[in-house]
Amino acid sequence: MRHDHLITSKQLSRGNIENILDHAAEIDDDPSTVADRHAETLLGLLFFEPSTRTKMSFETAMKRLGGDVVDMGPVDSSSVKKGETLADTVRVIEGYADALVVRHPKQGAATMASEFVDVPLLNAGDGAGHHPTQTMLDLYTIRENAGLDDLTIGIMGDLKYGRTVHSLAYALTNFDTRQHFISPESLQLPREVVYDLHQQQEGAGIREHDSLEEILPSLDVLYVTRIQRERFPDENEYQKIAGEYQIDADTLEAASDDLTVMHPLPRVDEIAPEIDETDHAAYFEQAHNGVPVRMALLDLLLSDDKGIWGDGDE
Ligand code: NCD
Numbered sequence: 001m002r003h004d005h006l007i008t009s010k011q012l013s014r015g016n017i018e019n020i021l022d023h024a025a026e027i028d029d030d031p032s033t034v035a036d037r038h039a040e041t042l043l044g045l046l047f048f049e050p051s052t053r054t055k056m057s058f059e060t061a062m063k064r065l066g067g068d069v070v071d072m073g074p075v076d077s078s079s080v081k082k083g084e085t086l087a088d089t090v091r092v093i094e095g096y097a098d099a100l101v102v103r104h105p106k107q108g109a110a111t112m113a114s115e116f117v118d119v120p121l122l123n124a125g126d127g128a129g130h131h132p133t134q135t136m137l138d139l140y141t142i143r144e145n146a147g148l149d150d151l152t153i154g155i156m157g158d159l160k161y162g163r164t165v166h167s168l169a170y171a172l173t174n175f176d177t178r179q180h181f182i183s184p185e186s187l188q189l190p191r192e193v194v195y196d197l198h199q200q201q202e203g204a205g206i207r208e209h210d211s212l213e214e215i216l217p218s219l220d221v222l223y224v225t226r227i228q229r230e231r232f233p234d235e236n237e238y239q240k241i242a243g244e245y246q247i248d249a250d251t252l253e254a255a256s257d258d259l260t261v262m263h264p265l266p267r268v269d270e271i272a273p274e275i276d277e278t279d280h281a282a283y284f285e286q287a288h289n290g291v292p293v294r295m296a297l298l299d300l301l302l303s304d305d306k307g308i309w310g311d312g313d314e
Helices: 014-029 053-064 086-093 109-114 132-145 163-172 191-200 235-241 283-288 290-302
Strands: 042-047 068-071 099-104 121-126 151-156 177-182 206-209 221-224 260-262
Touching: 014 132, 014 290, 042 053, 042 086, 053 068, 053 099, 053 121, 053 132, 053 290, 086 099, 086 109, 099 109, 099 290, 109 121, 121 132, 132 163, 132 221, 132 260, 132 283, 132 290, 151 163, 163 177, 163 191, 191 206, 260 283, 283 290
Parallel strands: 042 068, 042 099, 099 121, 151 177, 151 221, 177 206, 221 260
Antiparallel strands: none
16 A cells, blocks of 8 residues: 555554654644745545535645645535446545545445555545544544543444544554443444454553443543444344434543543534533544644645654565
8 A cells, every 4th residue: 555545544553643643743733834835736535425524624725735726526416426437536635725625434445445546545534444644633632632541442333334443443452552342233333343453552451341331430531432323234223223312511520531522523412412511522622633733744744754654664
């Protein structure tokens, strides 16, 4: 795989991740250091699935770096409606843009698309696969709130279809973390992901649970996710577990005062709004971190002298 495409968090070593997060922190402190650094750069946005945060924060990031975006717009008004393939679409748009951001409902779509283009391509979510740029802002938020080493994290909800979970879990194996996965049995992590996690982290600190209760008091971070209704082959299966695995103020009574609650958003009913005003809530801060983190990623990808793989170990 070419190193200037970002498809999965498996591509990133601890050194790569720290390099990105450190650069994001510099930008967060003083965005003027990079303003206009990428004037005249155009980022191509190809979103074949709904998005608010990911798309708008990429757009904000590119504009804050002095560049601009070209957006394919809704699938319904694009040539995809006429039957154009993803391979053809990306080959056309790479002629208009300096880098591409692709979100697609099919797992593996970003890998396939990246094989057809020479400009850097960033995976903004491929079905139930991966979402590595979300992981970078998740890690940034975890580092700010709890630190990335000696971390005990609970990841709860739809672990089967949740691509943010898959990408985050792989990335966390680079750090000294204990990962607790909490879900109904039907939405457990795919077995191949569990296998990979054990391979990546020796003596893997990985545990699976069907209830939050037993481990909540030990957690530094609780990462809550939405049940991915759109990925269920059968709506009845969704209805069976909808509404489970919610948290409210009562749930958090058993938690440490320092617990950080995160969520990639959008939430449906997983986190009661009463938690928003507590010191636990970090999910809006997490969404806002999408801008400096994506600015850092784009700056590294688009600068000849830097690159995301700057430490030379990938
Ligand atoms: C997530 C996604 O699209 O995977 N959203 C996001 O990018 N912040 C999570 C979700 O849709 O539940």
